[in-house]
Amino acid sequence: MSDIDKMDFQGYKSGYVALVGKPNVGKSTLLNHYIGQKIAAVSFKPQTTRRRQLGILTTDDAQIVFVDTPGLHSGDYKLSQFINEEAQYALMDSDLILFIVDASQFPDQEDKRLAEEIQKISGDVMKLLVLNKMDLVDPAALEIHKKSYLDLLKFDDSVEISAITETGRETLLEKVITNLNEGPQFFPEGQITTTYEREIAEDLIRSAALTQLRDEVPYSIFVRVNDYTLRDDATRYIHATIFVERDSQKGIVIGKGGSMIKQISTLARQEIEDMSGEPVFLDLTVKVEKNWRNNPDFLRRYGLSHG
Ligand SMILES: Nc1nc2c(ncn2[C@@H]2O[C@H](COP(=O)(O)OP(=O)(O)OP(=O)(O)O)[C@@H](O)[C@H]2O)c(=O)[nH]1
Ligand SMILES: [Mg+2]
The missing domain is CATH 3.40.50.300 (P-loop containing nucleotide triphosphate hydrolases)
Structure with a gap:
């Protein structure tokens, strides 16, 4: 026992x-x-x-x-x-x-x-x-x-x-x-997850891209939040990088005259505001990281590997 x-x-x-x-x-x-x-x-x-x-x-x-x-x-x-x-x-x-x-x-x-x-x-x-x-x-x-x-x-x-x-x-x-069996309360009352708000924001930005983009491009996307600042008035300033695998995908994600990135940003901002309950300023940058899904260094650096 x-x-x-x-x-x-x-x-x-x-x-x-x-x-x-x-x-x-x-x-x-x-x-x-x-x-x-x-x-x-x-x-x-x-x-x-x-x-x-x-x-x-x-x-x-x-x-x-x-x-x-x-x-x-x-x-x-x-x-x-x-x-x-x-x-x-x-x-x-x-x-x-x-x-x-x-x-x-x-x-x-x-x-x-x-x-x-x-x-x-x-x-x-x-x-x-x-x-x-x-x-x-x-x-x-x-x-x-x-x-x-x-x-x-x-x-x-x-x-x-x-x-x-x-x-x-x-x-x-x-x-x-x-x-369920009898057991202890593992987490304090009021705690609803162990994921940081900035990580949830990364997922919400990626799912906004999944929603707005057609075809296979979304699966080549990885999002990293570089700056998540809680300002004194409770608004959030967020800067995130959207990584894609090829130059052509960068063009698609940005869209004609920046139209696609604007749509992704608007949807992502709404979702993050829903999650946090506070106004959000969202800045997005798109970068190419060739074939990152198969790059062990990239995957390790961004916590996408158990090795
Ligand atoms: N009509 C209907 N749609 C649902 C229901 N539950 C989920 N959906 C929709 O199904 C889609 C997928 O939902 P998700 O919750 O993202 O599914 P998931 O199982 O987490 O998917 P992965 O993360 O890709 O493994 C979304 O468009 C949901 O709105 C339901 O009970 N009825
Ligand atoms: Mg899911």
Whole structure:
């Protein structure tokens, strides 16, 4: 018996709950709703999330530490390795796994691969199937989709939800709390994440670029905030660099007469203001860093490598 097993938490429950699922199923959207604040970037394009992020929900009788993960994906880049390891580490450390799927579609190869990975990594940790996007599902299709998803893994339970319309969100939360063990309050009340505001800003700038740009360009983007100054009047001055991989991409990101960078900047500024609740001044610079997704030095320098 470990020391923690001998401690008495007087019925208080806590644990790490991994949100896993293929890209674009709504993991970050669900996290933001539970936390009540936009701490995780969301976009309609897949592969928005690139690293683990905690969302901490503290109630009178439980503390749930949600761990948002990037959707595991295949890719030949060295960056893909980092992204997949982020999801794997979250799985290894979790007390409960929420496997999130898009209920409006049949499971595909990616869901299957992910299910195998989860089974391999997490062994007998409890797993709940979360059928998201119920607002988009035709009732007749739901039953057949659900059956196919349940066949992927040995799930302990399943819940139907919509991360954007609230359907099932409370039910899911109750099931999560019911299935957690007694434990300590890991984080002080009021702390909702461990990610710094400037890092959230980086993600929000990148997701603004994902939203505004077409094609593959957004996946070549990396954002670094160089200056994040909280001024006396609570406004924020932010200077960030948008790295791209090729000269041609720089042109696309800036756009004709600077029109594209202006759109990205406007959207990003709104999102950062929503997150921080204060006015933001945002300065963006675009720089070329040739093939950074495969450059070990670059990846290490910017924390995109576990090596
Ligand atoms: N209709 C509908 N759309 C949803 C729902 N949940 C999420 N979405 C949308 O699905 C898209 C992807 O949402 P994200 O939260 O970024 O998905 P994710 O799983 O975090 O994706 P990655 O970070 O790429 O792995 C966004 O456009 C969301 O608004 C839902 O319940 N219903
Ligand atoms: Mg995400």
